[in-house]
Amino acid sequence: MDQRISFVTLAVADLDATRAFYLDGLGWRAELDVPGEVLMIRAGAQLVLSLWDAGAFEREVGPIVRGDGVAPITLAHNVPHRAEVDEVLAVAAAAGAEVAPAEDRDWGGYTGYFADPDGFRWEIAWNPGPIGRLVLGEEQ
Known part of the structure; x- marks a missing residue:
């Protein structure tokens, strides 16, 4: 296996708020934007930040652990x-x-x-x- 990371995927509760924050607020540019599903942003030469609707994330990956505190990442x-x-x-x-x-x-x-x-x-x-x-x- 090559020593690299291709995607960092984060499950988000409100994709519209996330889009507004990253694109409008921080001024980043989308590589792929599928409303209600996923927003992908190039974050490096060969790295994509994938911001995925939490419901779609759970259907593919499994239940999200929820609770108080800061995400451990x-x-x-x-x-x-x-x-x-x-x-x-x-x-x-x-x-x-x-x-x-x-x-x-x-x-x-x-x-x-x-x-x-x-x-x-x-x-x-x-x-x-x-x-x-x-x-x-x-x-x-």
Whole structure:
């Protein structure tokens, strides 16, 4: 098996609200948009973020675990400059996201979080280390 991820699929409660957040709010562009079913957004050279209506997701994959708390997954968007963390968080806030302000982290980076309409947490990160350079395509 090749070492790669092709799709990240998230089940969403309200696909219209999700579409408005990602396309109108964040300014992203859909690769495939099937109202009432799925919204697919290119998230990398060979990576698609698939936002799937929860009912359709459950019919194919199985019951969704529900309950209080944060979903046990985060998505990350790394930026090359520290100031961009706050800029991206401001865009997310303007789009209606719940935002946790950025902070300096013990490991040397600077990160903050926002939640999309379904509560999925996005980490916005400036990572000055080797992994940060790797994900930005700057590895040496």
